[in-house]
Amino acid sequence: MARHFVLHLGGTNTGKTYAGFQRLQQAATGVYLAPLRLLALEAQEVLLDAGVDCGLTTGEEEDCREGGTPTWPPRRRN
Helix, strand or coil: CCCCCCCCCCCCCCCHHHHHHHHHHHCCCCCCCCCCHHHHHHHHHHHHHCCEECCEECCCCEECCCCCCCCCCCEECC
16 A cells, blocks of 8 residues: 655644645545644534535544545545
């Protein structure tokens, strides 16, 4: 299985999250890992607002969406 990893590293307030979401929205598949549940929920909202069907899995909940999966790949809504 071939894999390609892109890490966005840098100091505070340098646009890492924004750049990561831009890349993720353009990718055929991807995963966003967040250190906090609230950040994961915010990430899901950003992706859904951008037209990317995606699910969410945390230690407390699982949000399965039609056209998406609790893991990935994301799929564009029509």
